[in-house]
Amino acid sequence: MLPSPVQRFIDAEVTASPTDFSDLRVVVLNGTLKPSPEPSHTDGLVAVARRVLDGVGARVDVVRTVDHEIPPGVYTDMREHGRAVDDFPALYTDLIAPADIVVLASPIWLGDQSSMTRLVIERLYGYSGQLNDRGQWSYYGKVGGVLVTGNEDGGKHCAAQMLYALSHIGFTIPPQVDAYWVGEAGPGPSYLDEAGGATNAWTTRNTVFAAWNMLHAARRLKDLGGVPAHGNVTSNWDLSSPDAPNPEYR
Numbered sequence: 117m118l119p120s121p122v123q124r125f126i127d128a129e130v131t132a133s134p135t136d137f138s139d140l141r142v143v144v145l146n147g148t149l150k151p152s153p154e155p156s157h158t159d160g161l162v163a164v165a166r167r168v169l170d171g172v173g174a175r176v177d178v179v180r181t182v183d184h185e186i187p188p189g190v191y192t193d194m195r196e197h198g199r200a201v202d203d204f205p206a207l208y209t210d211l212i213a214p215a216d217i218v219v220l221a222s223p224i225w226l227g228d229q230s231s232m233t234r235l236v237i238e239r240l241y242g243y244s245g246q247l248n249d250r251g252q253w254s255y256y257g258k259v260g261g262v263l264v265t266g267n268e269d270g271g272k273h274c275a276a277q278m279l280y281a282l283s284h285i286g287f288t289i290p291p292q293v294d295a296y297w298v299g300e301a302g303p304g305p306s307y308l309d310e311a312g313g314a315t316n317a318w319t320t321r322n323t324v325f326a327a328w329n330m331l332h333a334a335r336r337l338k339d340l341g342g343v344p345a346h347g348n349v350t351s352n353w354d355l356s357s358p359d360a361p362n363p364e365y366r
Contacts, residue, residue, distance in 0.1 A: 118164065118314055126324055130171035137331050138173035140338065143215040144263075146180045147222040147233030156180070157265045157307035158221050161297060164320055165219070165263060168327035177211050181232045188235055190242045204239045212240070216334040217259045218287065220278050224266030224298065229274045237281045244285035250345040255286030257342030259334045261293035261326055265307045271296030288343065290333035295322040 118126075144165075148156040162178060169176045184203035187194040194202040212218060218240075222233035246254040260282030264274045275294035283289045297313030299305055307313035314320075337343065 118167070118320060122317075122320055123167065126167050127171060129324075129328075130168060133172055135332075135335055136173075137335060140174040140216045140331065140334050141214055142169050142174050142176045142217040142219065142330075143211040144176065144178040144219040144221055145233075145236050146178060147182075147220070147230040147236060148180055149182055149223065149225075149230055149232060150180075151182050152180055155308065156223075157297075157309075157312075158223050158263070160308040161263050161265050161295070161313060161319070161323060162219075162221050164323040165295075165327040168324055169331070172331065174217075174331070177215075179207060179211065181236050186232075186235060186239060188238060190238055192242050192246075208239075208243055212243075213254075215258065216338055217261065217330045218255075218282070219261045219263060219330070220282065221263040222265075222274060222278065224264060224268070224270040224274055227268075227270040227273065229264070229278060233278065237278070241281075241285055247350060248342070250342065251349040251351050252343065252345055253286040253350065255282075256288075256348070257337050258287050259293075259330050259337065260287030260289055261330045262295075263323065263326070264294070264296035264298075265313065266296070266298040267304050267306045267309075269298055271298045288333060288337060290329045292322070293326045293329050293333075295319060295326045 144162055146158050148158045150156050166176055185201040186204045187199040187202055189197060191197055193205045220233055222229040244253055244255060248254055248256055262275045262278045264271050279289050279294060297307045297319045305312040
């Protein structure tokens with residue numbers, strides 16, 4: 117729980133916003149290893165961003181990917197490649213495809229992003245070869261952001277990997293759309309622990325900035341109809357090789 121003065125300040129900024137964000141959709145893909153309803157430190161940091169996103173009326177869906185059956189792979193539907201169950205296609209269709217903002221939220225384990233977060237990045241990659249209605253890669257026009265929690269180190273390393281992955285497959289990455297809590301060096305308090313990140317003004321400020329920056333960029337992209345479709349339409353370039361086992365987009 118954020119200190120009351122901080123909550124009031126965030127709420128005042130939300131109330132004073134001159135921009136309507138109520139038509140925007142956000143999906144947060146939480147890579148915690150803890151199934152629901154076990155408390156998640158990463159959810160605690162996500163809640164700070166949600167104070168802004170919910171406050172301005174955006175629709176926010178938070179998914180703990182560990183609650184779903186998501187096999188590894190870089191194809192759109194792993195049921196077509198030997199898996200009996202694959203929940204990711206439904207998540208993509210229902211939440212990711214219609215989203216204006218996609219946030220990857222991850223805990224840190226051994227200095228790196230969680231296995232669930234890496235898995236989701238690979239599955240997102242599998243859809244990057246699809247096209248939007250302008251002939252661009254499917255994630256053009258969507259904004260990406262990153263939230264990371266841990267209790268030792270690795271925040272910037274994880275953010276760098278995750279933001280690069282989102283950018284590479286077509287997401288727009290605005291300025292300063294990553295925030296993290298890792299505490300002091302050495303195993304210490306996690307985000308929701310006493311003396312953890314919820315009382316840390318630096319982490320709270322950066323998370324609030326990240327939320328607003330994602331909103332501002334998504335607003336402009338949506339109003340412009342996405343990224344301009346000149347010079348980046350895939351049909352103008354035929355790099356296909358039907359006999360190659362690794363399609364160009366992967």
